[in-house]
Amino acid sequence: MRISSMTVHPLAVADPPLRSSYGRHAPYALRTLVVLKTTDGIAGYAEAHGGDGPLAAFEALKPLVVGMDPFQLSSLWRMWGRPDQSGDRSQTWMVPGENPRDARTRSYAAIEAACLDIIGKAIRKPVCDVVGGRAREAAPFSAYLFYKHGGGGGLGGDVREDEYGECLTPESMVRQARQMIARYGFKEIKLKGGVLDPEAEIETVRLLRAEFGPSYPLRIDPNCAWSVETSVKVGVALKEELSGGGYLEDPTAGLDGMAAVRQRLLAAGVDTPLASNVAVTGFDDLVPARELDAVQVVLSDPHYWGGIRATQRMGDVCELLGMGVSMHSNNHLGLSMMIMAHACLATPQMEFACDTHYPWQTEQDEIIAGGRVQFVGGAIPVPAKPGLGVEIDFDQVARLEERYHKLPYRKRDDEAEMRKHVDPNWKRLLPRW
Numbered sequence: 463m464r465i466s467s468m469t470v471h472p473l474a475v476a477d478p479p480l481r482s483s484y485g486r487h488a489p490y491a492l493r494t495l496v497v498l499k500t501t502d503g504i505a506g507y508a509e510a511h512g513g514d515g516p517l518a519a520f521e522a523l524k525p526l527v528v529g530m531d532p533f534q535l536s537s538l539w540r541m542w543g544r545p546d547q548s549g550d551r552s553q554t555w556m557v558p559g560e561n562p563r564d565a566r567t568r569s570y571a572a573i574e575a576a577c578l579d580i581i582g583k584a585i586r587k588p589v590c591d592v593v594g595g596r597a598r599e600a601a602p603f604s605a606y607l608f609y610k611h612g613g614g615g616g617l618g619g620d621v622r623e624d625e626y627g628e629c630l631t632p633e634s635m636v637r638q639a640r641q642m643i644a645r646y647g648f649k650e651i652k653l654k655g656g657v658l659d660p661e662a663e664i665e666t667v668r669l670l671r672a673e674f675g676p677s678y679p680l681r682i683d684p685n686c687a688w689s690v691e692t693s694v695k696v697g698v699a700l701k702e703e704l705s706g707g708g709y710l711e712d713p714t715a716g717l718d719g720m721a722a723v724r725q726r727l728l729a730a731g732v733d734t735p736l737a738s739n740v741a742v743t744g745f746d747d748l749v750p751a752r753e754l755d756a757v758q759v760v761l762s763d764p765h766y767w768g769g770i771r772a773t774q775r776m777g778d779v780c781e782l783l784g785m786g787v788s789m790h791s792n793n794h795l796g797l798s799m800m801i802m803a804h805a806c807l808a809t810p811q812m813e814f815a816c817d818t819h820y821p822w823q824t825e826q827d828e829i830i831a832g833g834r835v836q837f838v839g840g841a842i843p844v845p846a847k848p849g850l851g852v853e854i855d856f857d858q859v860a861r862l863e864e865r866y867h868k869l870p871y872r873k874r875d876d877e878a879e880m881r882k883h884v885d886p887n888w889k890r891l892l893p894r895w
């Protein structure tokens with residue numbers, strides 16, 4: 463069996479005006495669908511980061527991929543040239559999907575996912591069983607809360623319903639959490655911070671704890687918006703609220719900054735774990751992060767760490783180093799949801815509920831045949847279906863692709879959205895507080 467064709471489809475997916483320290487989400491998030499077909503008539507699918515950069519990277523790979531045996535993933539990896547290792551490995555300034563140092567792992571991850579989908583379909587086994595079986599029955603996810611402006615995403619005649627309304631206060635965030643948990647059954651909560659004054663974000667976390675109690679682990683992630691000083695202040699203030707399975711994620715920039723926060727928190731009697739998907743973004747960060755004691759929980763991501771099998775290897779390394787494992791997310795559709803769920807099931811060390819932006823997207827934008835993937839009690843059960851377990855609705859793909867071609871942008875730019883809608887002079891400042 464050989465890969466006989468590779469097609470890439472750029473997609474634009476409606477997205478509400480969610481806020482973070484990067485700025486504000488645009489009306490459409492960009493994704494890419496990768497389709498591999500084999501000489502045996504099997505199709506394998508993967509979803510990846512979007513925009514013209516990822517698209518060009520996939521186009522350039524076609525000569526390597528077309529003609530390959532989908533079972534020979536190791537030799538595919540070997541054929542890839544090593545990317546430039548000279549740049550900044552962190553995501554302090556770059557969003558996931560744009561770091562040149564991840565160029566190989568990012569593209570490989572999508573090809574591997576599509577090949578695993580093919581392998582699973584060929585031998586009639588789910589992907590998680592192909593790579594070693596299930597460490598758990600379903601993949602748990604957390605309620606991913608965002609401060610946001612009013613609006614549900616989309617533009618003109620293509621706007622989405624604003625399910626959660628404007629949320630720019632601690633009280634409205636509790637309402638958002640109640641609504642999201644009632645609908646999906648999540649059992650852990652993650653708050654995207656770095657948006658309001660830290661005092662208001664502390665208040666938000668306190669109100670969430672008062673509302674849901676200590677059985678709902680809480681995390682806050684301001685994407686490096688705070689100085690070491692502010693991070694320590696917040697960590698001390700939220701000592702109780704972030705205990706019991708929660709964590710403080712990327713409060714400040716860089717491994718040295720994180721290490722300083724950790725030291726000062728420990729000295730103050732606060733052992734809240736620090737988590738990261740910004741200071742730690744690849745295997746080469748793991749040992750330094752451990753040596754500095756800068757990060758205690760690493761957020762994996764099968765899209766940029768190098769795929770589902772790389773997530774398993776990362777779990778092994780983290781176990782060896784005594785670090786916990788969680789999972790990062792970007793805006794995504796149901797195909798990525800399944801890649802993430804299979805990765806979670808197949809990685810025994812994934813002991814925290816994974817992040818997902820999935821509740822922020824709607825049925826109208828789903829490319830999975832038969833509609834959106836369903837949560838059961840805040841988790842995604844992976845069916846015993848072959849491969850990733852889903853087929854694609856190509857009419858929907860055509861609609862999302864047409865929308866992509868009509869958009870004036872080809873790259874995520876949250877700062878530009880802030881300047882357009884909030885403050886014409888807005889700039890991302892790190893630290894802001």
Ligand SMILES: [Mg+2]
Binds near residue numbers: 685712790
């Ligand atoms: Mg994060």
